[in-house]
Amino acid sequence: MKIHELKTINPYFTDMWLMKKRFEVRFNDRNFKIGEILNLTWDKVDIQKGRVILEETKNGERRQVPLAGKALDLITQHQAKRVICSKFLFPDTKTYKKPIDIRSAWNAALKRSGIKDFRFHDLRHCCASYLAMNGCTIVEIAGVLGHKTLQMAKRYSHLSDSHLSEVVSKMNEKILG
Structure with a gap:
């Protein structure tokens, strides 16, 4: 979301x-x-x-x-x-x-x-995703959410297609000028 x-x-x-x-x-x-x-x-x-x-x-x-x-x-x-x-x-x-x-x-x-189709708990997934898309490490995300394992923090973090496109764009800009 x-x-x-x-x-x-x-x-x-x-x-x-x-x-x-x-x-x-x-x-x-x-x-x-x-x-x-x-x-x-x-x-x-x-x-x-x-x-x-x-x-x-x-x-x-x-x-x-x-x-x-x-x-x-x-x-x-x-x-x-x-x-x-x-x-x-x-x-x-x-x-x-x-x-x-x-x-x-x-x-x-x-x-x-x-x-539609949004549970209160889904806010935790949003939190992890926004943290990831704003540069937080998986260790930091696990700490914020109180997860014992990095695997659980990874399960909660979802990168949007637009974010991934932006990351690739930034990389291309740095490499290709």
Whole structure:
């Protein structure tokens, strides 16, 4: 999915401020898995150091996720408006005792934006691909996504045809002048 297509989803969350913020954090810092961002609790967020500590990850290892730029700004803004009675960053708005369920809001936003066949998890593939196309090494991509193996990071990274054409063009320009 192209970056301009991803940006078209966000306006469709206008009826759900928390969903919009959650998507913006995910969009701006795509190294979170859906379960990780939904289950985030305030005690695992360190705004001063710009990081989130994930104790329970898919691979069973503790992981630090750096927060920077827009994602850090969004979480800082969100903290100022947080619901004090909830430990979750994005609580269910009825009880505040559990994380919010995003499925219906996500599906509705995709439908309104005209985007088909795109899962929330696909944002991680987009993250890896954009990192690769912007010069990050496979080791850096694995680190950002929290992958134990380079093979897994490779599986997530996809180079677009236009990017490959641009790379060949740049090479030809340097070699042939």
